[in-house]
């Protein structure tokens with residue numbers, strides 16, 4: 001226990017995403033002061049704890065045991081024990097375990113305190129050069145192409161910057177699906193190995209980015225975030241979600257030119273942006289004058 005740690009509190013502590021120096025003084029003090037550390041993988045976190053000579057007792061809390069263990073952790077908190085929750089990297093609960101524990105703790109009236117720090121999505125967004133005032137974090141896409149394309153299609157008209165986590169062995173397939181769904185020219189940024197030796201941040205039209213990554217196997221390794229520019233939000237003409245939905249229905253029945261003309265009539269929007277959205281949905285190469 002130290003002056004930064006209170007009895008009976010659950011601390012949600014962010015840890016580095018690569019560079020072990022990316023941890024706050026407060027996070028270190030809390031980790032050193034708590035009675036227990038719930039770690040996604042005790043061996044993995046052991047390296048960080050050893051580096052900072054933190055000797056607090058650890059136990060494993062991961063996707064497979066979180067629901068079973070959460071009630072016991074909450075009971076200990078209720079008895080006055082202080083607990084820190086950490087994951088392998090970055091902020092717990094962000095595509096990581098912890099949601100069930102935090103929810104149960106809050107339902108039980110336990111005080112939950114965030115100790116903020118690194119998260120790959122925010123680090124990537126801060127350096128990608130894409131609009132950052134409004135963005136959507138989508139976590140991991142489905143691993144199968146059909147489901148992945150379906151998920152991407154649902155975001156076809158999204159004007160906010162889209163952020164995805166991706167596994168290296170799926171990078172090329174996912175970029176190929178993005179070409180199919182968003183069109184070859186949509187701007188995409190690959191943020192790889194952030195805070196580590198081979199950190200790379202590269203943005204390009206998605207088809208060109210895929211070609212570059214395909215030509216260099218090193219770019220298909222490590223940890224990565226993909227950020228996709230939203231449909232141009234500054235254009236007043238940009239079709240909204242409803243126009244997108246209507247266009248998709250019409251495209252099932254009609255050729256692109258007719259579908260976009262009819263969608264424009266139904267929604268009161270302009271034909272050209274609808275036609276262009278249709279191109280990205282159908283993968284056609286068009287000519288709209």
Ligand code: SAM
Pocket residue numbers: 017018087089090091092093094095096118119120121164165166167191192193194195196223224225
């Ligand atoms: N909780 C973490 C966070 O706050 O970012 C994310 C955990 S999630 C299981 C792991 C994924 O995050 C990786 O597959 C990768 O997509 C992304 N990621 C984690 N560290 C990264 C890094 N150093 N560079 C790029 N992406 C990273």
